[in-house]
Structures are given as C-alpha cells and as structure tokens.
C-alpha cells in the first residue's frame with residue numbers, strides 16, 4: 001500500500017468543500033453521477049471506434065446502493081474505469097489550470113460558490129462534504145489490474161492493488177453521522193430526478209415495494225399477508241432530452257437538464273431547442289445561463305457545448321464548435337451525419353460541421369433578436385451579462401456583423417436609455433447616411449460631455465457614445481451598417497458656406513498671436529495649435545491627427561494588445577475663439593499667465609479625453625498661480 005500527498009491546490013479545494021461549501025451538499029450526487037456518465041460516454045465511443053476495445057462489453061448502467069447499517073452510499077458505473085496513472089492524475093492532483101482562479105474567485109456566498117465547483121471541474125472532491133472516508137475501486141476497460149484508492153480527505157490518499165470483476169468504477173462513501181438523509185431512497189431518488197434525470201444512461205436503485213396481501217376468492221380470508229420487497233428499479237428517465245420533440249418536454253425538464261449539463265443550481269435565462277432536417281440532419285439544444293461563467297474572460301475558459309454523434313458523446317473540449325463570442329452558451333449539438341471517429345483536425349475542416357456551426361450561429365442570433373423585441377427585460381438581463389462578449393463578434397464574425405450590430409444596445413447623446421441601431425438610424429440625415437460615434441475609456445457622463453461632441457449638439461445631431469474599453473478597439477474596425485457609414489466624431493465633416501469659411505479665417509488671424517504663444521509654451525506636447533469653430537461651451541479641446549503615423553502605429557499596437565504604456569501621439573490643440581477665457585487671454589499682456597494657462601488648459605482637455613496627467617503637481621501649482629492672480 002502506498003501513501004500519497006494531495007497536490008496543494010487539491011488540498012485547498014478539499015478543505016473548502018469540507019469547511020465552507022456545505023449549504024448545498026446534495027450536489028455531490030450530481031457531480032459523481034456526472035463523472036459516471038462521462039466514463040460511460042468515453043467507453044461508448046471507444047467501443048464504437050477503436051479496435052482495441054471491440055471485445056469490451058458495453059452494458060451501460062449506474063447503480064446506487066444505500067446501506068443503512070454500514071452508513072455507506074455507493075455509486076457504481078460500468079464505464080471506462082481508471083488505471084494507476086489515471087488515479088494519480090485525476091484524484092489527487094487537479095489538472096485544470098482554472099483551479100487557481102476558482103480559489104481566487106470564491107465570493108464567500110455558499111450557494112454561488114458551490115455552483116463554481118462544477119464549472120471548475122473539481123466535482124469529485126464534493127463527496128468529502130458528506131463523507132469522512134471514500135474508497136474508489138476501479139478497473140480500466142481492456143486492462144487486468146484493478147486498484148483501490150482510499151482517502152479520509154485529510155491531505156493524503158492511499159493506493160493499492162485489488163481485484164474486481166469487469167471494468168468500471170465503484171465509489172463507496174462512509175457518510176458522516178449527521179448525513180443519514182443520503183441513505184434514504186426517496187431523498188436520493190429526488191436528487192437524481194432533480195439533477196440527473198436526463199443523463200443518457202439508466203441509474204438503478206433498490207426500492208422498497210409494497211406487496212398487498214393475497215386474499216381468497218371472496219376477499220375475506222388472507223391467504224398471504226402483505227409484505228415489502230426490495231426491487232431494483234431504474235430511477236431516472238435516461239432519455240437524451242435533446243432527442244425528444246420540443247412539444248413533449250416541459251419547462252422543468254429543460255431546467256433540470258440544464259442543471260446536469262451546466263453543473264449549476266441556477267436556472268438558465270433561456271434555451272433554444274432546434275431540430276434541422278434536410279441535407280444535414282442535426283439537433284441543437286442551447287442554453288443561455290443567467291449569470292456569466294466565472295472563467296468567461298480567461299483564455300483557458302471551459303467550453304460549454306457537448307458534441308454528440310447520433311447520441312454518442314464525442315467531445316466537450318472543442319473550442320471551435322461555436323465561435324468564441326458565443327462562449328457563454330451551454331448545451332448539446334448532435335448529428336447523425338458526422339463520422340464517429342472524427343478527429344479534432346477533421347472536425348475543424350468538416351463541411352457538415354461547418355454547416356451545423358453556421359446555421360446554429362444564425363439561429364442563436366435570430367433567437368436573441370426575437371428576445372430583444374419581445375421580452376426587453378429579459379434581453380436587458382442577457383445584455384448586462386454577455387453584451388460585451390457578443391460585441392467581440394463584430395470583428396471576429398464578418399459574415400454576421402450586421403446581425404450582431406443589431407443586437408447591440410447603444411448609449412447616445414440625446415437619449416437617457418440605450419437604443420438599438422435600427423431605431424437610431426431612423427433619425428439620421430438620409431442624405432449623408434453617416435452614423436457618428438465617440439469612443440473613450442471614461443465614464444459615460446464624462447464622455448457625453450466631451451468637447452468633441454459640442455459641434456454635434458449645436459447641430460442637434462445624435463451620436464453613439466461608446467465608453468467601454470473594448471469599444472475603442474472594436475469600433476474603428478466596424479465601418480458600415482447596411483447603407484450607412486460609421487464615422488468617428490473626429491472625422492465628421494460638415495459643410496461650411498464661403499462666408500463662414502472667410503469669417504473663420506479672419507478669426508484665426510486675430511488669434512494667430514495667442515496660438516503661437518501657446519505652441520511656444522507647450523513645445524512638443526502638442527502637434528499644433530489651431531482655432532476652431534467646432535466648440536461651443538469649452539475653451540479648448542484636443543484631437544489626434546488621424547493621418548499622423550504615430551497615431552496609426554499606436555492604434556495598431558493597441559489592436560495587437562501591445563503598447564499599453566506608450567504615450568498617445570502629440571495632439572492638435574484646438575482653441576475656441578468665442579469663449580470668454582480665450583478672448584481674455586488674447587487680450588492679456590501677462591506672458592507668465594498665458595504660459596500657465598496654456599499648460600492648465602491642455603491638461604484640462606486631456607482630462608476630458610480620459611487621459612491621466614503626467615505631472616499633477618505641475619498642474620496644481622500653475623492653477624494656484626492663476627487663482628492667486630485672479631483674487
């Protein structure tokens with residue numbers, strides 16, 4: 001017998017399970033049954049596709065035995081089983097890289113945290129919430145040696161050779177004194193019905209059956225007394241839910257199935273069940289969770305879609321099954337038209353798979369569009385959790401860009417509530433057909449007050465206000481919507497009459513001196529200083545010259561996820577000759593004051609642009625000097 005230590009992270013998880021996450025203990029059954037079902041899935045596929053396993057008998061079943069005398073609960077499956085290496089790798093170490101994140105993400109709310117267990121694939125350890133000792137006896141299909149793994153959940157486990165008829169895994173849990181409820185058949189049965197009713201394999205359990213007394217023909221004399229007998233009965237429906245016609249599935253059944261495949265006790269926000277017939281036959285059942293999975297923004301996020309080929313499980317670890325911007329989906333794709341021995345490479349270039357994927361994406365997008373129109377409250381919930389992920393599709397899925405744009409909710413200058421693009425375009429100039437937008441990494445209120453929007457407000461033109469960080473990367477790449485052009489505010493051009501142009505030139509001349517003084521004071525911090533008629537309320541603003549190579553370089557670096565710390569290129573400093581402050585500075589002969597004002601005004605414009613000041617102390621001392629003079 002050999003003793004082994006649990007890996008540190010496994011130990012931490014164990015401790016958590018035992019001491020913190022005990023409010024929803026019953027999920028240990030869901031987790032172990034789900035592992036048993038996975039083990040049956042794996043064997044099913046090998047028996048059908050791998051010659052090595054062609055003589056292995058596949059009699060799929062899961063048995064649950066509650067022994068009240070011994071106080072043990074046993075869960076047994078006839079699945080793939082584990083050899084020594086599997087046991088060492090799976091039950092003692094934690095292979096998934098997301099585990100650290102799991103530990104970091106615990107909120108302290110037991111209910112929420114216990115939902116995370118399944119998401120992070122650490123389900124096996126849940127049995128230590130109810131058991132002080134766990135014995136796993138297992139033999140891998142096609143191999144001769146069986147093993148016994150034992151642990152008391154206290155930091156170490158033991159591994160020894162044993163014997164076992166046939167392949168599969170038996171897990172015996174020695175339950176703690178106060179866990180008797182899990183020895184009651186009705187309790188276990190109700191947990192199975194709640195979480196595992198629709199796993200595709202039968203679960204059996206001994207149930208007491210009442211046999212009524214046998215009476216004589218006249219019904220007067222008791223020939224045999226009534227008695228109870230134990231009968232081994234299937235306690236789940238074991239029908240792959242997605243194969244059942246929509247009309248025959250109740251909402252509760254859909255919800256229960258979600259809980260078993262998504263390892264979540266939370267209800268899904270919605271689901272979409274679709275059967276396609278024709279050249280390619282397939283069924284999809286997709287769920288949208290009500291809360292974003294914890295690992296949604298991690299590169300190593302866990303996929304939520306299981307691929308079945310004619311009900312045989314193939315994979316749940318294939319990121320290409322659905323585009324990444326729909327990675328929040330949970331569910332099943334099942335098709336008869338794919339080859340069973342499909343490999344990852346084949347899957348990616350398979351025409352049938354591509355067709356299924358394309359139509360599934362279209363279906364999901366159109367269902368979302370329907371939801372946005374019919375049930376806006378639900379859509380708002382969806383958008384709050386997943387809007388920014390969906391937005392990624394704007395640059396990664398060119399084909400569906402228009403549809404994805406139509407699913408976005410936009411803030412605008414003129415509206416207090418978000419609007420959809422279809423409604424927004426109803427109010428734009430049909431001649432110009434331009435949709436203006438501003439992006440910035442600041443608060444919505446701040447961006448709505450940006451000086452760059454003043455010329456739009458003056459003309460009563462509405463503008464999309466995009467203040468999420470992803471917007472600054474995504475929207476420059478989105479140039480069209482139907483016949484409309486998307487134009488950043490800085491690039492918007494408005495016609496000016498000859499008189500207006502002349503008047504502006506005149507003004508510019510009057511302010512030439514001040515512009516020169518500002519440029520001298522600011523040096524290379526600005527590219528140039530220009531008067532502008534585009535501002536109304538603000539004295540100054542900055543704008544980046546789009547032709548500037550340093551600007552384009554900075555944008556490219558940003559899109560490649562680099563250059564986060566490189567300073568933005570020197571901006572054009574625009575001054576508003578109609579503003580009181582600029583007028584007064586133009587008339588002032590105090591060169592020190594003009595110098596201080598130039599710096600303070602530039603910093604002010606930068607702040608409005610969402611930038612941080614490079615020298616806050618300098619800003620404050622200049623500002624104080626100006627105030628002192630004014631008092």
Ligand SMILES: Nc1ncnc2c1ncn2[C@@H]1O[C@H](COP(=O)(O)OP(=O)(O)OP(=O)(O)O)[C@@H](O)[C@H]1O
Nearest residue numbers: 035036039081082090118120121122123124125169
């Ligand atoms: N009954 C079983 N038969 C065969 N292998 C099993 C069984 N139970 C667990 N295992 C192995 O142990 C591993 C760890 O199980 P655990 O429940 O902790 O996480 P997981 O099943 O990988 O994650 P998830 O719950 O997200 O599927 C499994 O991946 C599987 O390889």
